[in-house]
Amino acid sequence: MMMLFALFFMFVGLIVFSLSMKRNFKQCYPQIKRPSLRLLFIFRLIGYLSLSISIYLCVLMQGLGLGLVIWFGAVTIASLLQVIFLTYRPQWTISSSLITLLCIAWLTGINV
Amino acid sequence: MSKTVNGNFRQSMKWLHTWAGLTVAVVLYFMFITGSAGYFNNEITYWMQPEIPLINNEIDQREMIAIAEKRLAKVAPNASEWWIDFPIGREYALSIWWKDVSNQAEDGNIVEEWNDELLNLNTGEPVTVRKTGGGDTLYYMHYALHYIPSVLAYWITSLFAMFMLIGLISGIVIHKQIFKDFFTFRKGKQQHSWRDMHNVLSVLPLPFHIMITYSGLLLFMFTTMPSVLTATYGAGEDNQARFNDVVFVQDAEHKDAAGIAAKNISFSRILADVEQRWGENQIAYIGIENRGDINAHIELGLHGYDGLDDKPSLTYNAVNGELQHVSQGGRTPSAAKKFYDLMIMLHEGKFSGSILRWLYFISGLMGAGMIATGMILWATKRRERADKKGYASKGLILVERLNVGSIVGLLIAIAVYFWVNRLLPANFSERESWEINGLFICWSIMFAYPYFLANKRTINQLWGDQLTIAAILYGLLPALNFLTTDNHLGNTLFSGSWVLAGFDLTMLVFSLCFAYGAYLIFHKKGNAVAATHTIKENNSSNSRVKSADVNVVVVKTAELAK
Numbered sequence: 001m002m003m004l005f006a007l008f009f010m011f012v013g014l015i016v017f018s019l020s021m022k023r024n025f026k027q028c029y030p031q032i033k034r035p036s037l038r039l040l041f042i043f044r045l046i047g048y049l050s051l052s053i054s055i056y057l058c059v060l061m062q063g064l065g066l067g068l069v070i071w072f073g074a075v076t077i078a079s080l081l082q083v084i085f086l087t088y089r090p091q092w093t094i095s096s097s098l099i100t101l102l103c104i105a106w107l108t109g110i111n112v
Numbered sequence: 113m114s115k116t117v118n119g120n121f122r123q124s125m126k127w128l129h130t131w132a133g134l135t136v137a138v139v140l141y142f143m144f145i146t147g148s149a150g151y152f153n154n155e156i157t158y159w160m161q162p163e164i165p166l167i168n169n170e171i172d173q174r175e176m177i178a179i180a181e182k183r184l185a186k187v188a189p190n191a192s193e194w195w196i197d198f199p200i201g202r203e204y205a206l207s208i209w210w211k212d213v214s215n216q217a218e219d220g221n222i223v224e225e226w227n228d229e230l231l232n233l234n235t236g237e238p239v240t241v242r243k244t245g246g247g248d249t250l251y252y253m254h255y256a257l258h259y260i261p262s263v264l265a266y267w268i269t270s271l272f273a274m275f276m277l278i279g280l281i282s283g284i285v286i287h288k289q290i291f292k293d294f295f296t297f298r299k300g301k302q303q304h305s306w307r308d309m310h311n312v313l314s315v316l317p318l319p320f321h322i323m324i325t326y327s328g329l330l331l332f333m334f335t336t337m338p339s340v341l342t343a344t345y346g347a348g349e350d351n352q353a354r355f356n357d358v359v360f361v362q363d364a365e366h367k368d369a370a371g372i373a374a375k376n377i378s379f380s381r382i383l384a385d386v387e388q389r390w391g392e393n394q395i396a397y398i399g400i401e402n403r404g405d406i407n408a409h410i411e412l413g414l415h416g417y418d419g420l421d422d423k424p425s426l427t428y429n430a431v432n433g434e435l436q437h438v439s440q441g442g443r444t445p446s447a448a449k450k451f452y453d454l455m456i457m458l459h460e461g462k463f464s465g466s467i468l469r470w471l472y473f474i475s476g477l478m479g480a481g482m483i484a485t486g487m488i489l490w491a492t493k494r495r496e497r498a499d500k501k502g503y504a505s506k507g508l509i510l511v512e513r514l515n516v517g518s519i520v521g522l523l524i525a526i527a528v529y530f531w532v533n534r535l536l537p538a539n540f541s542e543r544e545s546w547e548i549n550g551l552f553i554c555w556s557i558m559f560a561y562p563y564f565l566a567n568k569r570t571i572n573q574l575w576g577d578q579l580t581i582a583a584i585l586y587g588l589l590p591a592l593n594f595l596t597t598d599n600h601l602g603n604t605l606f607s608g609s610w611v612l613a614g615f616d617l618t619m620l621v622f623s624l625c626f627a628y629g630a631y632l633i634f635h636k637k638g639n640a641v642a643a644t645h646t647i648k649e650n651n652s653s654n655s656r657v658k659s660a661d662v663n664v665v666v667v668k669t670a671e672l673a674k
Binding site: 076 | 294296297298312458463464468478
């Protein structure tokens with residue numbers, strides 16, 4: 001269950017982090033021409049915070065060594081998914097990330 | 113001023129990255145692909161030895177010990193050592209080992225001989241399995257290559273790993289906006305798309321890439337930097353042994369045989385103590401040394417890992433059954449040794465459960481993809497320039513053709529390795545070497561293929577051809593498995609043998625990815641033109657119909673598939 005929380009914060013962190021980049025923001029919200037810098041800054045802040053929480057949860061659960069290994073492995077794949085979503089289905093990025101998370105939760109069962 | 117210096121520095125790094133990368137790319141790609149496969153070495157071996165009976169999860173370790181002890185007592189009553197490996201974790205069969213010392217050579221010396229058998233859990237009888245290189249050969253090749261002496265191979269692979277590290281560091285330097293471009297992938301833009309893909313595959317798993325390259329270099333530091341050792345400990349075998357004693361301490365002090373006969377207890381006698389302390393069915397292996405002697409002892413290892421570390425191994429007195437020693441994996445307090453151990457553990461990833469193992473595997477494939485996209489980027493960039501000039505250099509044509517054979521060709525060759533395993537008769541005497549010969553013969557053919565067909569097919573079509581071959585070979589593997597063994601999907605899926613079923617299913621997924629890539633190459637609009645051109649004519653600008661969009665997806669699927 002804790003692992004699911006860690007993954008949740010990881011996905012949220014990556015989404016928000018990508019939204020803090022101008023190019024990716026425009027991919028997701030083409031109707032907003034000029035996102036304000038302050039908004040992007042807040043996104044970046046939340047992104048880092050969220051990713052930090054997920055590292056912390058991983059380390060808390062699995063110990064420093066294994067926790068970091070798992071986190072780096074997972075964040076690699078999660079961000080690869082994020083890149084694919086952003087490129088091929090930019091408008092759905094947020095929902096597809098969360099659906100992926102639900103799929104993981106379903107696949108791995110409650111025993112994560 | 114400083115900006116120009118910076119610019120020059122970046123330029124020179126770019127040059128280094130491009131050319132250092134291109135020279136070593138094929139071998140590094142080979143190391144990444146076979147190394148990634150190596151994360152599943154036991155699983156691949158399990159698939160390649162279909163005679164191993166499916167695991168029966170209902171049999172517990174007490175029964176297994178009874179089966180194994182009975183068999184050992186029958187075949188090796190006089191052996192000085194007995195060992196049993198349990199099918200737990202990533203071991204897939206109950207196997208027994210023993211050291212025979214009963215044979216005497218002509219000069220009167222005792223000949224030590226190791227023997228082993230796999231046991232059928234249901235009957236307790238030994239199973240004859242076909243000889244195979246299995247996944248271990250794939251794993252072994254990623255650092256020891258093949259056909260050449262291993263020390264030479266260590267030097268070569270270390271040198272290439274050094275180049276890899278140079279490539280990584282120079283790559284980081286020339287990448288201007290690592291964070292800004294973190295999620296950037298622009299599709300359908302020829303070389304921009306390739307560069308983006310190269311960046312994505314390099315930057316996202318960057319911690320993995322750096323860890324794996326650096327620790328790979330460390331693994332062979334005693335081969336490649338022996339003088340550091342010699343400077344402190346002196347040259348010669350004795351001094352080398354002294355170093356080994358200091359650093360690689362065996363913390364379980366095992367007594368030698370005293371020569372006094374004594375009655376030993378059976379394995380099952382200590383089980384109660386083991387189960388009380390560490391739980392039931394937790395044993396990875398158990399063995400007895402100095403059998404029949406008063407100094408005999410039983411050693412057993414526990415299954416699993418504590419974080420990154422091995423679980424302890426336990427030593428019991430085999431005469432009275434008392435716990436003598438609990439090892440902590442032979443670790444010394446030295447910080448350097450700890451760091452070395454940590455790096456090697458991270459490289460090998462032995463502590464990984466199945467999910468983390470997949471993450472390792474995919475990261476490894478992304479590394480291979482990084483190298484492959486780098487090679488393709490090199491060619492695509494120059495091809496665009498060549499098309500504008502209307503003239504392609506010999507070097508460019510060479511690299512374009514080599515790319516096809518090395519990138520897709522290796523994947524085909526690995527499929528052939530599995531095919532040969534199933535097609536050679538099970539009792540064929542040189543199976544192991546011919547499996548691997550098959551791999552390399554096939555890879556050579558795939559390298560030569562673009563040259564034979566240079567006048568008939570465009571580079572694009574050659575990519576399509578080889579992807580089609582790969583798709584067919586991987587796609588039919590489960591069918592071949594069905595025809596030649598009983599461990600096919602029909603059985604494995606329903607008996608819950610997820611490892612064997614997973615192998616077949618993974619092959620199908622690979623096949624689908626290759627097929628999709630080939631489909632895009634052959635059927636995407638615009639490519640019909642390509643069919644009428646040959647590589648030689650390819651020099652003219654409009655014959656280059658390699659739509660970036662197609663390539664993007666092709667290579668992505670190819671990488672994912674590997």
